[in-house]
Amino acid sequence: MTLSDLGWDDSFARHFQIYTADGLVPARVTLEHKHAYELLGADGAFSAVCTGRLLHHAVGDGAVVPDDRAELPAVGDWVAVRPRPFSGTLPPGELPIADIHAVLPRRTKFSRRAPGDSRAEQIVAANVDTIFLVTALDENFNLRRIERYLAVAWESGAQPVVVLNKSDLPSDPAGARAEVESVAIGAPVCLVSAASGDGLDALAPWLEPACTVAFLGSSGVGKSTLINRVLGFEHQRTGAISTAVHKGRHTTTHRELIVSPSGTLVIDTPGMRELQLWDVDAGALDTTFAEVAAMAAGCRFRDCSHRAEPGCAIQAALDDGTLPADRWQSYQKLQREQAYAARKSNVHLARETKAQWKRLHVGMRQKARLEEAE
Ligand SMILES: Nc1nc2c(ncn2[C@@H]2O[C@H](COP(=O)(O)OP(=O)(O)OP(=O)(O)O)[C@@H](O)[C@H]2O)c(=O)[nH]1
Ligand SMILES: [Mg+2]
Ligand SMILES: [Zn+2]
Structure with a gap:
């Protein structure tokens, strides 16, 4: 190679x-x-x-x-x-x-707040070209989670693609896909079944040789099963041995980059329980919620808080149903989280800078003392 x-x-x-x-x-x-x-x-x-x-x-x-x-x-x-x-x-x-x-x-990086430590950044995958955000059309299905993943994915610098797996399960997969398309602005949505192989051809454009594609999403959505399909052989054992409380399940435990026979660089990751924002900037949120940002531009006041101001385009859109209430709530929630994360990392940054100054200062004093002694 x-x-x-x-x-x-x-x-x-x-x-x-x-x-x-x-x-x-x-x-x-x-x-x-x-x-x-x-x-x-x-x-x-x-x-x-x-x-x-x-x-x-x-x-x-x-x-x-x-x-x-x-x-x-x-x-x-x-x-x-x-x-x-x-x-x-x-x-x-x-x-x-x-x-x-x-x-x-790093050219791109998908990072989140490390679980259990609000100040630590955890790099999930680096130098990725395409992120497959995998969701399953089962009880795991959740539009709000998809929005959250998209915000982090846009921030990473890689192209997100939403992969709706287990299309063999629901009675109305096309309806679910339309729902996802309404929130996944700017990201292609692919409906697939790793079990039957249906729809997998749609992933081909992102599976070019020497391109890096990372599979991300909750545990059990079928990331490793999809990867085995892409590879054409069983690299990771998947699936339930016993369905009882996930006992004996071949859940992925390590992040791993695998070279496919056709030359694609495929990254498998363990399912994430939580995806807390880490330093996602307002721009990535506005990309994820492009239509909300466009609506807000129509408010009469530039600093509109979208609560009770006259001429608020957001309130008008909520009233006439153009903007679904839960999408608006999701946007606000991620915005609050983003502001919190930004404050946290600023506090840390300030502390770091102070420590650096102190080191520099001590160094300078030592040097001065040495010079005096000479
Ligand atoms: N019905 C159905 N089941 C699927 C499909 N794809 C995967 N599964 C099943 O879903 C379960 C979980 O699949 P995995 O590939 O291990 O899921 P994962 O996302 O890699 O999970 P973690 O490694 O824990 O993050 C297994 O029992 C698979 O057989 C599908 O398209 N349809
Ligand atoms: Mg897995
Ligand atoms: Zn407004």
């Missing part, structure tokens, strides 16, 4: 230039364990760990700064590595080892 088969391009090559003199080589992260990674490069696969320096930089000056986890490699990342020299032959099944020295700037 060449680097371009793995999605490498001129822009990554430019960012990599500073590492070539050190004898580092580029590779892409294909699997993320807790503290170890698997990589794929021009010379094949590696098992890899981060250098102390990368970890140290990532976690700050001794103190663990959770936000900076986002600076550590994630699946889909391009990294600069040094393969460890070894002689002889490796035992079967074992990969040569490499040390990760740096993470190249």
Whole structure:
């Protein structure tokens, strides 16, 4: 495999230039364990760990700064590595080892607030071209969740495509699709059944060689089943062994990048229980809710709060039903969450800046003292 088969391009090559003199080589992260990674490069696969320096930089000056986890490699990342020299032959099944020295700037990133830590950003997948937002047409079906996923997907920089799976289940799949189309502005909607194979051809335009596509969505919607279909073989075991409370289910536990036989770079992810916004800017919300933003532009007052002002286009649209009340509520909810996330990350940023100043200051004082002593 060449680097371009793995999605490498001129822009990554430019960012990599500073590492070539050190004898580092580029590779892409294909699997993320807790503290170890698997990589794929021009010379094949590696098992890899981060250098102390990368970890140290990532976690700050001794103190663990959770936000900076986002600076550590994630699946889909391009990294600069040094393969460890070894002689002889490796035992079967074992990969040569490499040390990760740096993470190249990401072209796109899908991130969320890390569960259980409101200040930490978690990168779900990096350098993705297309995001398949997978929902199942079963009891999991929820328009509001789709809006939430779309907002994060637009922010990521990748193209979102809504994949409605399990079209074999409902009595009116076309009706469900129309409902989704009414909220998924700017994102194609594909109706498929991974079980029967129906509609899968519609995904082909995004499954080009050397393109990276990530499957995201709640647990059990059929991401791995769809991926097995795309690959044409069973990479991940899926499905229920016993239906009793998900016991024995082959639920995906790791984020993983798989190269399909036709050369598409496919990322499987474990189902997400919560998708809390992380630094989604107002622009991504306005893309997701394009028609709401357009309506609001028609309000008489530019700073209209859309509550009781005269000439409020939003209130008028709510009254005559052009704007469904639950879509408006969903927009407001995500807006509040976005404002909250922005405040949180600003507080953290302010604290970081202060810490940096302090370090700089201490450094300067030390230098002055040394100069005095000389
Ligand atoms: N009826 C029906 N069932 C499906 C379809 N696609 C997947 N399933 C079933 O849905 C269940 C979950 O499928 P998975 O592919 O494991 O779901 P997943 O999204 O990968 O789940 P996690 O790995 O936990 O995130 C399995 O029992 C599949 O057989 C479909 O199109 N129709
Ligand atoms: Mg899975
Ligand atoms: Zn208004």
